[in-house]
Amino acid sequence: MIGAKAIIRCLEEEGVTTVFGYPGGAVLPLYDELRKSDINHVLIRNEQNAVHFASGYARGSKRVGVCIATSGPGATNLITGIATAYMDSIPVVIITGQVSSELIGSDAFQEADILGATQPFTKHNYLVKSAAEIPKIMKEAFYIASTGRPGPVLVDVPVDIQKEALRFSYPKEVSITGYKPTYEGHRGQIKRAVQAIKKSVKPLIYAGGGVIAADAIEELRNFAASSRIPVVNSLMGIGSFPHDSELYVGIVGSHGHSYSNRIMSCADLIIIVGVRLSDRATKKLEQMNPDLEVVHIDIDPAEIGKNIATTIPVVGHAKNILADLNENEIALDTGEWLEEIKEIKLEYPVLFNMDNSMGLVSPKHVLGMLSEILDDSAAVTADVGQNQIWAARNYQIMGTRGYYTSGGLGTMGYSLPAAAGMKMADESRQVISIMGDGSIQMCLGELGTVSEHNVGIKIILFNNNRLGMVRELQDNAYGKGKHSAVVFDISTDFVKIAEAYGIKGVRVKTNNEFDAEIEKAMAHDGPYMIECIVHPDYATI
Numbered sequence: 001m002i003g004a005k006a007i008i009r010c011l012e013e014e015g016v017t018t019v020f021g022y023p024g025g026a027v028l029p030l031y032d033e034l035r036k037s038d039i040n041h042v043l044i045r046n047e048q049n050a051v052h053f054a055s056g057y058a059r060g061s062k063r064v065g066v067c068i069a070t071s072g073p074g075a076t077n078l079i080t081g082i083a084t085a086y087m088d089s090i091p092v093v094i095i096t097g098q099v100s101s102e103l104i105g106s107d108a109f110q111e112a113d114i115l116g117a118t119q120p121f122t123k124h125n126y127l128v129k130s131a132a133e134i135p136k137i138m139k140e141a142f143y144i145a146s147t148g149r150p151g152p153v154l155v156d157v158p159v160d161i162q163k164e165a166l167r168f169s170y171p172k173e174v175s176i177t178g179y180k181p182t183y184e185g186h187r188g189q190i191k192r193a194v195q196a197i198k199k200s201v202k203p204l205i206y207a208g209g210g211v212i213a214a215d216a217i218e219e220l221r222n223f224a225a226s227s228r229i230p231v232v233n234s235l236m237g238i239g240s241f242p243h244d245s246e247l248y249v250g251i252v253g254s255h256g257h258s259y260s261n262r263i264m265s266c267a268d269l270i271i272i273v274g275v276r277l278s279d280r281a282t283k284k285l286e287q288m289n290p291d292l293e294v295v296h297i298d299i300d301p302a303e304i305g306k307n308i309a310t311t312i313p314v315v316g317h318a319k320n321i322l323a324d325l326n327e328n329e330i331a332l333d334t335g336e337w338l339e340e341i342k343e344i345k346l347e348y349p350v351l352f353n354m355d356n357s358m359g360l361v362s363p364k365h366v367l368g369m370l371s372e373i374l375d376d377s378a379a380v381t382a383d384v385g386q387n388q389i390w391a392a393r394n395y396q397i398m399g400t401r402g403y404y405t406s407g408g409l410g411t412m413g414y415s416l417p418a419a420a421g422m423k424m425a426d427e428s429r430q431v432i433s434i435m436g437d438g439s440i441q442m443c444l445g446e447l448g449t450v451s452e453h454n455v456g457i458k459i460i461l462f463n464n465n466r467l468g469m470v471r472e473l474q475d476n477a478y479g480k481g482k483h484s485a486v487v488f489d490i491s492t493d494f495v496k497i498a499e500a501y502g503i504k505g506v507r508v509k510t511n512n513e514f515d516a517e518i519e520k521a522m523a524h525d526g527p528y529m530i531e532c533i534v535h536p537d538y539a540t541i
């Protein structure tokens with residue numbers, strides 16, 4: 001068989017049923033083989049979004065997402081999507097076509113050094129030099145993407161290699177020198193952690209996206225419930241802990257709850273699980289307790305001690321280590337600490353100002369309404385900006401609900417393609433995409449993809465006719481009203497755009513109108529966009 005066919009066979013061996021991509025000259029052999037296969041190919045509108053679709057698909061299915069692009073501009077268009085997946089540890093395999101082997105390095109038509117370009121933000125990348133290498137490389141690519149700390153892996157395949165013949169045999173095992181992720185926590189370190197936790201008076205669990213990536217939600221919930229230790233989340237950790245639990249104490253970080261940041265600084269022991277403690281997550285922390293004990297659990301040893309001094313490092317898979325902690329049956333008397341937390345919450349009240357939103361739609365009302373009416377398994381994807389933080393702070397996690405966003409890179413235009421990928425991974429799940437008017441314009445073409453495949457996501461577009469978050473930053477940095485480049489001079493008719501793509505769209509200007517429309521949207525079989533007109537001065541927090 002030829003190399004292109006071998007790639008398809010590898011995808012089949014990995015159980016891949018859906019790929020997202022965009023063709024071009026350097027992937028013609030691969031697309032010809034795709035045509036003959038049973039793999040479902042989703043033709044997206046821009047390669048950046050192919051990675052976002054694959055990322056949403058991966059987050060929704062807990063499997064590796066796959067996308068394909070041609071060489072040169074196709075490959076370079078992928079870059080923001082790949083970096084987005086890398087920063088949020090999402091397992092994606094990206095296959096790119098490359099110019100013919102003998103032309104590499106000659107500035108050939110549509111040649112780009114995608115290996116060099118993506119080296120800093122792929123977990124690993126490969127240039128295939130002969131068709132015979134394809135099975136081994138593909139096996140390794142899936143293995144690396146999905147094991148240890150997950151992430152994107154790129155496989156660049158010159159077009160001549162796609163046509164070259166090979167004898168196909170798929171390896172059963174992978175052995176990569178120097179790559180042995182640690183899954184089991186070190187016994188001695190776990191023992192030290194248990195002792196420290198038992199001694200602590202004001203313990204706190206700080207749960208991040210790693211808990212969700214490791215599928216350790218149940219273990220976390222059991223651990224918190226049995227030990228009676230309260231839980232804070234990072235932005236990426238939202239969804240790992242239910243908001244109706246008395247042990248849930250909010251989101252930390254620059255857009256988190258003030259009381260959560262304060263609680264962090266009062267704790268005498270923090271158990272950090274799957275959090276990388278980026279500047280956004282730690283910026284608003286007041287002085288930490290000088291005697292603070294820090295137990296840091298992470299699959300990636302490089303994250304431990306990087307941004308916060310750690311007293312007890314535990315390298316391993318969050319699911320296993322939380323299960324180990326659960327075996328130790330830690331039950332603390334945290335009654336006084338929980339009382340103190342209640343008082344801290346009163347000192348730092350959450351502001352529900354402007355809830356009537358100057359007569360227009362209140363984002364807080366919308367998210368409150370969604371919290372009430374959505375299924376206990378619903379997924380919300382949020383874009384970047386005020387819409388992201390409104391959703392993070394006001395959408396309630398119950399049951400197995402999820403909140404997904406581009407936390408690390410903060411990539412505008414993520415929510416819509418990621419939501420569509422997620423819905424494609426699980427048709428039965430309610431998936432809501434929260435967008436801003438700036439962010440949706442980064443991926444408008446994907447309305448076509450959504451429409452074409454009748455992907456039943458519901459898009460809630462908060463239109464303040466501004467790049468709201470940046471405008472607010474300018475108010476804070478340069479003085480109220482000192483704005484630069486945050487208003488588009490034309491106000492776009494998003495309803496007409498939705499309709500032009502064949503998607504049902506409506507505009508609402510009041511909370512009551514929203515309530516009526518959301519019912520219709522949820523009952524509608526297929527995609528639906530509700531454009532909510534929001535006052536530009538509506539604050540993020």
Ligand SMILES: Cc1ncc(C[n+]2csc(CCOP(=O)(O)OP(=O)(O)O)c2C)c(N)n1
Nearest residue numbers: 385386387410412436437438439467468469
């Ligand atoms: C690709 C990209 N470009 C620029 C930014 C910087 N940025 C962060 S938030 C934001 C404004 C977002 O505006 P909009 O989508 O309308 O959402 P809002 O803040 O109004 O809810 C911008 C420009 C970014 N995060 N991503």
